[in-house]
Every structure is written in structure tokens, then in C-alpha cells.
Amino acid sequence: MPDRLYGVDLTLAYDQRVVASGLDVSIPDNSFTVIVGPNACGKSTLLRALSRMLKPRQGAVYLDSEVITSRPSKEVARRLGLLPQTSIAPDGITVADLVARGRYPHQRLLRQWSHDDEEMVTQALAATNITDLADRFVDELSGGQRQRVWLAMVLAQQTDLLLLDEPTTFLDIAHQVEVLDLCAELHESRGHTLVAVLHDLNHACRYATHLIAMREGAIVAQGRPAEIVNASLVEEVFGPACRVIPDPETDTPLVVPLRRRAPVVS
Amino acid sequence: MIIRFWRVSFRVDMRTAAVCLCMVAATLVVGVFAISTGDYHIPLGEVVRTLLGGGTRSTYFIIETLRLPRVLTAILVGAALGVSGAIFQSLSRNPLGSPDIIGFTTGAATGAVLEILVFHGSTQAIALGAIVGGVATALVVYLLAFKRGVQGYRLILIGIGISAMLASVNSYLLTRANIDDAETAQVWLTGSLNGRGWEHVRPISIALAVLLPAAFLLGRQMRMLEMGDDAAQALGVRAERARLQLLLVGVALTGVAVAAAGPITFVALAAPQLARRLTHAPGVGLLSSALMGMFLLSLSDYAAQRVFPSVQLPVGVATGAVGGVYLAWLLAHEWRSGRA
Numbered sequence: 001m002p003d004r005l006y007g008v009d010l011t012l013a014y015d016q017r018v019v020a021s022g023l024d025v026s027i028p029d030n031s032f033t034v035i036v037g038p039n040a041c042g043k044s045t046l047l048r049a050l051s052r053m054l055k056p057r058q059g060a061v062y063l064d065s066e067v068i069t070s071r072p073s074k075e076v077a078r079r080l081g082l083l084p085q086t087s088i089a090p091d092g093i094t095v096a097d098l099v100a101r102g103r104y105p106h107q108r109l110l111r112q113w114s115h116d117d118e119e120m121v122t123q124a125l126a127a128t129n130i131t132d133l134a135d136r137f138v139d140e141l142s143g144g145q146r147q148r149v150w151l152a153m154v155l156a157q158q159t160d161l162l163l164l165d166e167p168t169t170f171l172d173i174a175h176q177v178e179v180l181d182l183c184a185e186l187h188e189s190r191g192h193t194l195v196a197v198l199h200d201l202n203h204a205c206r207y208a209t210h211l212i213a214m215r216e217g218a219i220v221a222q223g224r225p226a227e228i229v230n231a232s233l234v235e236e237v238f239g240p241a242c243r244v245i246p247d248p249e250t251d252t253p254l255v256v257p258l259r260r261r262a263p264v265v266s
Numbered sequence: 267m268i269i270r271f272w273r274v275s276f277r278v279d280m281r282t283a284a285v286c287l288c289m290v291a292a293t294l295v296v297g298v299f300a301i302s303t304g305d306y307h308i309p310l311g312e313v314v315r316t317l318l319g320g321g322t323r324s325t326y327f328i329i330e331t332l333r334l335p336r337v338l339t340a341i342l343v344g345a346a347l348g349v350s351g352a353i354f355q356s357l358s359r360n361p362l363g364s365p366d367i368i369g370f371t372t373g374a375a376t377g378a379v380l381e382i383l384v385f386h387g388s389t390q391a392i393a394l395g396a397i398v399g400g401v402a403t404a405l406v407v408y409l410l411a412f413k414r415g416v417q418g419y420r421l422i423l424i425g426i427g428i429s430a431m432l433a434s435v436n437s438y439l440l441t442r443a444n445i446d447d448a449e450t451a452q453v454w455l456t457g458s459l460n461g462r463g464w465e466h467v468r469p470i471s472i473a474l475a476v477l478l479p480a481a482f483l484l485g486r487q488m489r490m491l492e493m494g495d496d497a498a499q500a501l502g503v504r505a506e507r508a509r510l511q512l513l514l515v516g517v518a519l520t521g522v523a524v525a526a527a528g529p530i531t532f533v534a535l536a537a538p539q540l541a542r543r544l545t546h547a548p549g550v551g552l553l554s555s556a557l558m559g560m561f562l563l564s565l566s567d568y569a570a571q572r573v574f575p576s577v578q579l580p581v582g583v584a585t586g587a588v589g590g591v592y593l594a595w596l597l598a599h600e601w602r603s604g605r606a
Contacts, residue, residue: 051500052499053496053499053500072502073499073502073504074501074502075502076502077500077501077502078502081500082496082500083500084494084496084497084500085496086494086496087493087494087496087497088359088492088493088494088497089493090489090492090493090549091548091549092542092547092548092549093548093549094548097548101489101490101493101501104486104490104501104502104503105501107486109483109486110274110275110276111274111275111276112275112276112277112486113268113270113275113276113277114270114275154500157501
């Protein structure tokens with residue numbers, strides 16, 4: 001049985017610039033998949049194509065065995081949620097209102113606030129630990145809190161698949177771990193399939209059940225981090241020479257870059 | 267407050283509802299006052315009596331042929347400008363995004379001025395020219411601003427440029443015309459509700475009966491677009507299509523308003539923001555902007571008629587004066603809060 005979300009022979013391009021061609025990718029069901037790679041390798045582009053935001057020049061992305069762009073966008077939004085890299089919080093909106101907007105795919109003109117809507121918003125606020133922030137204005141919150149609000153909005157969408165485009169890039173380490181721990185919990189106890197683009201390779205190794213390493217628009221390797229991440233892969237994909245040791249906390253691969261030269265001051 | 271029955275459900279914000287009701291009441295009060303003023307003063311009680319079906323034949327005549335259509339035009343044009351302003355401010359995510367700044371109003375004026383000065387058209391032709399001018403300008407601005415979709419800032423900047431060019435076209439046409447035509451055109455360009463009769467009320471009512479529901483139907487998608495294209499598309503909104511539909515409705519509303527009363531400035535700019543400040547709602551609201559627009563324009567027209575006892579100023583002068591103060595305040599406020 002094929003996975004729910006996969007792409008076949010994808011050629012992805014922006015205007016004249018081709019980012020990837022002939023790409024085949026499949027997201028294992030019920031996995032926490034992380035896509036890693038150097039800057040401009042096409043990982044965000046791939047995520048956008050998988051979420052139907054970018055139409056492939058050639059090839060197609062399939063969701064539940066149908067071409068993803070053949071279904072109405074609102075219907076896809078009930079099965080697949082995306083946390084984009086940049087979103088704008090309207091001036092003066094409260095946390096509860098913003099999270100409630102995530103219910104849009106389930107609402108109709110005359111059915112704008114059903115019991116389900118209310119229930120899902122409450123659950124989403126609880127899952128992201130921001131119930132006590134519900135009446136605050138979003139523009140008053142810190143970066144970490146705001147990211148949790150956006151995450152709650154995607155959760156309120158009530159989708160099985162969650163795509164996250166660099167959810168931790170602008171956060172400090174405490175908040176990065178907080179968001180990733182939340183994602184891990186969503187994956188393990190709530191059974192969501194997650195696909196995230198992460199910059200930090202060590203975070204990716206720690207949290208992913210399935211890692212996809214890309215370079216220059218092609219997939220170099222994919223599989224469980226413990227199986228595929230070694231020094232030669234890191235060097236091939238990213239460049240710097242490094243050592244890979246088991247993480248003392250989680251036993252997953254920990255990438256430690258080699259020292260280039262002796263320190264000037266000892 | 268949540269309203270639920272059968273399978274219908276929606277939320278109503280209490281404060282917004284209260285503000286809207288107050289504005290309806292305020293507009294009615296201003297309307298009654300406006301009907302009572304003029305060369306022949308009609309006492310307020312008499313006005314209400316006549317509107318409800320009683321009153322003498324002469325008061326009925328004055329109200330029905332002269333005063334009522336003018337007040338109704340003010341209300342309808344105000345609503346059209348309010349909603350159109352709200353649409354553009356939402357799409358451009360900028361309180362300065364308004365059809366008079368983006369050039370559609372100027373373009374509608376150019377169309378009408380061409381009709382007046384070059385084609386010497388009838389009233390209907392002038393109105394049609396306004397609508398065609400507005401739509402044509404919108405098309406040009408949209409095409410020039412399109413780059414993998416229309417982003418807020420590009421729309422505003424290109425609109426300002428086009429507006430400046432069209433303003434000079436209008437001035438040029440005025441300099442080339444004979445003095446009588448130029449005077450007619452100049453008066454028209456200020457924006458006025460003088461002499462508005464049922465022949466103005468009827469077409470704008472029909473247009474609004476189509477355009478306002480269309481705008482409200484698109485209201486939810488408009489709110490989603492305020493979060494950015496990516497977030498909106500992730501939730502299932504067809505961003506570019508929704509934006510195009512909203513632009514069409516906004517431009518049509520502008521065109522209809524200009525056709526009925528000339529290019530009245532600042533109502534489209536000020537109404538949505540003033541409504542927002544009263545309702546404390548996030549983003550701009552279509553209904554509250556419509557009602558605020560109605561109230562602002564009726565009030566401006568009433569003030570313009572009363573402020574100098576011997577002269578009836580065109581309403582465009584009043585909105586320009588008030589609007590200028592508002593704009594200065596808005597800029598100062600944004601600057602102080604560190605956002606300009």
C-alpha cells in the first residue's frame with residue numbers, strides 16, 4: 001500500500017530557476033519525517049510542493065492516491081495542514097481568535113461556529129499549553145509563544161498530516177526544544193504524520209523517525225537517522241568534516257564538527 | 267455571543283453589534299436633520315411625520331423630490347466608499363490602501379471628465395465614463411503590480427504613481443477645455459451631492475444590491491488573506507482568485523460611488539479605520555466600514571450645507587478638510603507608535 005503523501009518525478013522550479021528535477025519522494029505514514037540539507041538545496045521548495053503551494057513543472061504530488069491539486073483546496077486543508085515559514089498576525093487579534101481561524105476548512109457560510117469548532121480550538125490551546133494566553137493579543141507575545149499560537153492554529157485544523165516549514169528557525173534553544181518536544185508528542189501520542197524542514201541537523205537526528213537529506217535538489221539519503229547519519233554523509237551533504245557520536249541523552253546520532261585548526265589561545 | 271439554531275451557527279461580537287446599531291441610529295438622526303434644513307426649513311417633527319406617511323403636500327413635495335433622494339444618495343455612496351475602502355485596506359494590509367490613494371477614484375474621475383469635456387456626454391454617459399475609467403485604471407494598476415501575485419506594497423506604490431499621472435491628465439483636460447465646460451468639470455471633480463435625485467438613487471441602489479452581498483460573501487476569505495498568502499492557502503483559500511474577486515468588487519463599488527457623486531475623497535480612507543477603532547476588531551470589518559461610511563458622508567454633507575450660512579459647499583470640500591486632519595492624525599499616531 002503506498003504512503004498517503006508522495007511525489008513522483010517532480011520537477012520544481014521558480015520562474016526560470018529549476019530547483020529540483022526527477023525527484024521521487026514518499027512520506028511514510030505515521031512518521032515524524034524531517035528534511036535537512038544545506039541552504040538552497042530545495043527542502044522548503046519540496047515541502048511547498050508536497051503541500052500544494054507550489055505546482056510542479058512536471059510530475060505530480062499524490063495525497064490519498066489522488067493528485068493533490070485535483071481536489072478543492074479547502075478539502076485538502078481538512079487532511080493536510082501547513083505551518084508556513086512566515087505568517088502575519090492581523091493587528092489586534094487575540095490568541096483565541098487566531099487559533100479559531102484554523103477551523104476555516106471545516107466551516108461554511110452559515111455554519112461558522114459549531115460545537116466541533118469550539119471543541120477543537122479548546123483542545124488545540126490545551127495541547128500547545130497556551131490556554132491561559134487565550135485572551136491576550138498576539139502582538140504582545142514573545143517569539144516562542146507566538147510560534148505556539150501558530151502551531152495551535154494548525155492543530156485546530158484537525159488534520160492527520162502536518163507539514164512544518166522551519167518551525168524553529170527564529171527561536172532560542174529553550175523554545176526550539178519546546179516546539180520540537182510538542183511535535184514529538186503530537187506524533188507519538190496523537191498519531192499525526194509530521195513532515196518538518198529543520199536547519200539544525202542534531203535536532204533532526206534527535207526527533208526524526210525518518211530523515212531525508214537533500215543536496216542541490218536531489219535526495220542523497222533517507223531512512224532512520226541512526227542508520228544513515230555518519231561522517232561521510234554529513235560531509236557529502238553539508239561539507240564540513242565531522243565526527244558522529246551517539247547523543248548521551250537520546251542515543252541518536254550527534255554531529256560534532258572537527259576542529260579546523262589549533263586554538264590561538266590555549 | 268454565539269447564535270445557533272438547526273445547522274446554522276455563527277459568532278457575533280457584542281461590541282461590534284452595539285457600535286453598528288449606534289451608527290445606524292446616528293445616520294438616521296443626521297438624515298432627519300439634513301432633510302429638515304435648506305432654503306425652506308421644515309421642523310423635525312414635521313419631517314418624521316412626512317416620512318411616516320403624513321404631512322402636508324408641500325412638505326411632502328420638498329422632501330420627496332429634493333431632500334430625501336439627496337440624503338439617500340449620501341447614505342448609499344457612503345456605504346459603497348466605506349466597503350471599498352475596507353477591501354483595499356485589507357488586501358494591501360495597510361491603512362493607507364484606499365481607492366482614492368491607489369488611483370481608482372482618480373481614474374474614474376478621468377473617465378467622467380473625458381465624457382464631460384471631450385464627448386460632451388449626458389449624465390448617464392458621465393456615470394458610465396466614471397465606471398469604465400475606474401475599472402480600466404484598476405486593470406492597469408493590477409497588471410503592473412502583478413508579479414507572481416499582487417503584494418500589498420507594490421499595489422500601493424504603483425497606484426500612487428498611476429494616480430499622480432491621471433491627476434495631471436485631468437488637469438490637462440481642464441486647461442484645454444472652454445471655460446464653461448471646465449467649470450462644470452471642476453465642480454464635478456470636487457465631489458458633490460447637489461441636485462441628486464431619484465435618477466441617481468435608483469442605479470446606485472441596484473448596484474449596491476448586487477455588490478454589497480458579493481462583498482460580504484467574500485468577507486471570510488478576505489480575513490484569511492490578511493494572515494498572508496501562505497497561511498490563507500494552507501487553510502484552503504484560493505488566494506489569487508479571491509484577491510481578484512475582491513478587487514473587482516472594490517473597484518466596482520468605487521466606480522459606482524464616483525458615478526453617483528463624483529470623486530469624494532477620504533471617506534474610503536477614513537471610514538474603515540475609524541470603524542476599527544470603535545469596534546476594537548482585528549483587521550477591518552466590512553459591515554462596520556459600510557455603516558461608518560454612511561454616517562461620515564451624511565454628516566459631511568449636512569455640515570457642508572450648514573457651515574457657511576449663505577453658501578452651499580460641495581460635500582467633497584467637507585470630506586477633504588476633515589479627511590486631511592484625519593490623515594495627519596493617522597500619520598502622527600503611526601509615527602509615535604513606531605510603525606511608520
